[in-house]
Amino acid sequence: MIRTARSNAHRALGLVLALALSLAALAGCSAPAAETDRGSAGSSGSANENGSAQAQKKAKVEEGVEAPDFEFETMDGQTAELSDYRGKVVVLTFWATWCGYCMRDMPELDKIDQAFDSVQIVAINRGDRNADAQAKAEELGYDFAWGLDEDGAIEALYPASGIPYTVVIDENGVVSTVFAGSAQDMYSYLEMAVTKAGA
Amino acid sequence: MGPIARFKRSIIQLLAALLYNLNFEGFATGTIYQGDTKGVCVPGLNCYSCPGAIGACPIGSLQAALVASDQRLPLYIIGTILAFGALLGRTVCGWLCPFGFIQDLLDKVPLPKIRKGAWSRAFSWGKYVILFGLVIVAPIVLLNATGIGTPAFCAYLCPAGTLEAGIPLVAMNEDLRFMLGALFDWKVGVLVALLAVSLFVYRPFCRFFCPLGALYSFFNRFALLRYRVDEEACTSCGACLDVCKVDIRRVSDRECIQCGACVTSCKTSAIRFSLRDMLANNLHIDGSRRDDAPSEREEQRS
Amino acid sequence: MKQLAKRIPWWLVVLVLAAILIALGIAQGDFQDTLRKAALVCYECIGIG
Numbered sequence: 001m002i003r004t005a006r007s008n009a010h011r012a013l014g015l016v017l018a019l020a021l022s023l024a025a026l027a028g029c030s031a032p033a034a035e036t037d038r039g040s041a042g043s044s045g046s047a048n049e050n051g052s053a054q055a056q057k058k059a060k061v062e063e064g065v066e067a068p069d070f071e072f073e074t075m076d077g078q079t080a081e082l083s084d085y086r087g088k089v090v091v092l093t094f095w096a097t098w099c100g101y102c103m104r105d106m107p108e109l110d111k112i113d114q115a116f117d118s119v120q121i122v123a124i125n126r127g128d129r130n131a132d133a134q135a136k137a138e139e140l141g142y143d144f145a146w147g148l149d150e151d152g153a154i155e156a157l158y159p160a161s162g163i164p165y166t167v168v169i170d171e172n173g174v175v176s177t178v179f180a181g182s183a184q185d186m187y188s189y190l191e192m193a194v195t196k197a198g199a
Numbered sequence: 200m201g202p203i204a205r206f207k208r209s210i211i212q213l214l215a216a217l218l219y220n221l222n223f224e225g226f227a228t229g230t231i232y233q234g235d236t237k238g239v240c241v242p243g244l245n246c247y248s249c250p251g252a253i254g255a256c257p258i259g260s261l262q263a264a265l266v267a268s269d270q271r272l273p274l275y276i277i278g279t280i281l282a283f284g285a286l287l288g289r290t291v292c293g294w295l296c297p298f299g300f301i302q303d304l305l306d307k308v309p310l311p312k313i314r315k316g317a318w319s320r321a322f323s324w325g326k327y328v329i330l331f332g333l334v335i336v337a338p339i340v341l342l343n344a345t346g347i348g349t350p351a352f353c354a355y356l357c358p359a360g361t362l363e364a365g366i367p368l369v370a371m372n373e374d375l376r377f378m379l380g381a382l383f384d385w386k387v388g389v390l391v392a393l394l395a396v397s398l399f400v401y402r403p404f405c406r407f408f409c410p411l412g413a414l415y416s417f418f419n420r421f422a423l424l425r426y427r428v429d430e431e432a433c434t435s436c437g438a439c440l441d442v443c444k445v446d447i448r449r450v451s452d453r454e455c456i457q458c459g460a461c462v463t464s465c466k467t468s469a470i471r472f473s474l475r476d477m478l479a480n481n482l483h484i485d486g487s488r489r490d491d492a493p494s495e496r497e498e499q500r501s
Numbered sequence: 502m503k504q505l506a507k508r509i510p511w512w513l514v515v516l517v518l519a520a521i522l523i524a525l526g527i528a529q530g531d532f533q534d535t536l537r538k539a540a541l542v543c544y545e546c547i548g549i550g
Contacts (some may be wrong), residue, residue, distance in 0.1 A: 097268050098538065100354075100545035103347045127537045129530070132268055161230045161368070162248070162542025181378045181544045189377070231542055238536030247539035248547045255539035259546070263538040264531070275526025275535065281519035285512040353546050360547045368542065369549060378550050386548035421511040485510035 061158055062178060067092070067169045068157040072124055072147035075134050080145060083173065088120040089199040090169040091190065094158065096127035097136045101182040102164040108187045110142045115191075116199040118171070124149050126163055166190075170197040201463055208294060208459065209303070215243065216297035220363075225250030229371025240276065242283045243296030244411050246357070248364035250371070257283070258334060258411050259353055259360075266338045266348025280414055288422030289415045292405055293457040298359040299405055305397040313400050320446040322407040323454055329356070330410035352410055354382070358390040366390075401444040405456060416453035424474055425451050426459060429481075431488070432469035439464050 059065045067090075069083045082090065091109060095102035109121050121144040125133035130148050137146040149155055158167065166179040168190075176197035183189060219241045222232040232253050241254040257280050264273030283291060292299050306312075333352040342348030353360055365386060369375050396403045405412050419425065428439075428450050439450050439461035447454045450461055450470055462470045471481075481492040526532070544550060 096541070096543075098263060098266055098348070099541075099543045100347050100349050101543075101550065127541050129534075136268065161372075162544055164544075178374070179377075180372065180374050181549065183378045184380055184550070231540070233540040235536065237539040238532045240535070246547065248542045252539075255535055260535050260539065263543075263546070264534065267534070271529065273526065273531060274522045274529065275531030278519045278522030278524075278526055281515055281522065285515035285519060350546050354548050357548075364542070364547045365549050368547075375544070375549065378544060380550055382545075382548050382550040418512075418515070421515075423510075423512040423516075483508065485508050485513075487508070 061167060061175060063175055065175050067167060067173050067175045069173070070154045070157055072122075072149065072154060075137050075146045075148070080147070082122065082169075085120045085122065085145070086173055087171050088118050089116070089171060089176075089194050089197045090120050090122055091166060091194065092122045092124070092158075092169060093166040094124050094126040094155075094160065094163050096125065096163055097132050098128070099163050105164055105166075105182050105186055106140055106142065108190060109144070111187055112190045112194060113143065116194055118199050119194050120145060122147065124154055126155055126165075168193040168197050204459060204462070209300075211294050212297075212300040212303070215295040216245075216300055219243065219245040219254055219297065220249060220251030221253050222251045225252075226367065226371075229368060231368075240279045240283075242287060242291040244298050244357070244359045244409065245296075246353075246360040246364040248360065248368065250364075250367055252363070256359075257414075258357070259350070262334060262338055262350030262353055265335065266342055266350055268342075270339075270342070284415050284418030284422065286423050287415070288419040288425050288451075288457065289412060289455060290422065290424050290457040291415055292409075292412050293459070296405075296411075298362070299402065299456070301362075301394075302397045302402045302404060305394060306401050308398050310398050315401075315444065315446050319400075319406065323446050325407040326409050326413040326416075329408055330413040334410045355385070356389060356408070358386075358393050358404060361386045361390040402456070406445055406454070412456070419451055419453055419455055419457075425457050425472070426455070426462070426470055427451060427473050427476065429469040429471065429488070432467040433465075434467060434469075436466070438466065439470060 061067070067082065069081060071079055071081050074080055082092070091112065093102075093105065093109065095105070097103070106123075109123070113119055113121050121142070123137075123144045124147040125137075126149060128136075130150055133146075133148055137144075147154075158165065160180060162181065164179070164182050166182075167175055168177040168179075170176045177193040179189065179193070225231055229250060231248060231250055234253070236253045237247060237255055239254050240257045240260055241252075242257070244258065245252055245254070245256055247255045247259055257276065260276045261273060261280070264271075264276055287295070329352065333356060337351035338348040341351070365383065369379065369383070393404050393408075440447060442464040443450075443455075443461050444458075445454050445456060451457070459472065462472075477483075481489060483489055
C-alpha cells in the first residue's frame, strides 16, 4: 500500500477544514444579507452612505408615487435636474452601452420623442465608464437629456436589479408606469404609457 | 471511488453551490446581489444574474468584456481563468460547479443509461466549437456588424443561466413577464432538453457543450490539484478507462472531469489525488516522485 | 540551482502569469467593469426576451 503515514492526522485536518468552511458559509449568510441591504438601495459600493440611508426611508418607485427628484451631470459637464422638466411627460430611462435591449430601445424612444411634443426623454447611464457613455450618446445623436450617474446617487433613488429600467412620469412629477426590461414591441408599450401619463 | 469518497465529493459540490449563492435574500425578494464580491469570479458556471449569486461567472464576465465597446483585452478575467486552470484544471468541473452537480444528481436516477462510444468522443469536440464560436467569435462579429455585441453563449445557450437566473427572476417578478417571447421559449427548451438527456447520458452539457470546461481542459494535464497516475505502478490494464463515464484516453486528459471514479478500479493503486500524495510525501510539488517514496515492489510486499 | 529550475512546475508558471494579468487588469479598471456588469441584470444576456 502506498505510504499514507500521518493519514489519520490529515483526515482530521480535512474534517476540521470542512467544518470550518461550512460554518464560515453559514456565518457568511448574514454578511451578504447585510450588504444586500446596502446593495439593494442600488449602489454598487461606491455611492455615499447618506444616499443609501435615505433611499431606504423613501417610498418604492411605483405608480402613484412622486418620482424622486435628482441632479444629474449632462454629457457636456453641465448639471440639470429632473424637476426642470415638470410640465412635460418624462420618460426616464436607465441604460448601458453593453445592454442590447437598452440599445434596441433607443430608436423607439426617439420615435416617441418625435411623435409627442410634450414628451421629454431623460436617459441616465448606468453601468458604464463616463467616456463610453458619452461616446455612445454622441454616436446615437438623439435629442434626449443624456445624463451620467458616476457616484450612483441616482441609482440609489431608482434601484433596480437590471437594465433597461424605464419610469414614465406625468407632468406633475408623479410616476405613471414602470418598465423593468424591454419587449420586442416596446414602442406600443411606451405609446400606451405616455398617453396614460397625459401626453 | 468508494461510496464514502463519492459522498465527500457530493458534499463539496453542495457546499460550493451554497457558497456561490449565499445571497438567500435575493431568492426571497427576486432581486440580485449588488455588492463588491460581484467583481470576483467563482470557478464554476454560476450565472451572476442568479438572485443568490455573490460572485461573477467567468464565461459571463469574459463575454461581457468582449462585447464592451472599447474592445480592450480583458486581462483580469483571462488572469482569473488562468489561475483557476493552473490550480484546479477540470477539478472545478468535478467538484466545484453547481450545474455539474445537478447533472450528477440526475445521473443517479435509475433509468437506462447510454454508454459512451465513438459518438460521444465525436460530440466531445462540441464544447470547443462552442467556446470558439459562441463565446469568442460571435460576440465580436455581432459587435462589428450591428454595433451591439450580444454575449451569444449566455443569451442563446447557457442552461445554467436559464435555471439559476432566467426562471427564478421571471417567476418572482411579475413585471418582467411582458418581455417573454421566442428567446425565452428557446432557452427553456434547451434547459429542459439538457436536463432530460442528463437522465440517460452522463453529464451531457459538461462533455459536449460547456465552454468553461473546454477552457479548463487545457490545464488538466498539469494543474496542481488533480488525479495523477503513478507511471511506475501503472500496468496499462485499462480498467480505469472502462470504468470512466466520460471519453478519456488517459486519466487526467482533456476529457477528465476529475471525479475520481477510476481510483478504486486500479488494482495497483496507481491513481491518486495529487494533494493527498504530496501530503503523504510520495510526490514533490511538481509531480515528480520522491526518491524516498516506497517503490512498487515494496508496496506489494507490505 | 539547475535542479531547482527543472523542478519548477508548469502550474506555478501559469499561476504567476495569471497573477500578473490580474494585477494589470485591475490597474486598467477591469475589476470595476466586472462588478458593474455582474451587479446589473442584462435581460437579453440571460435570454429573457
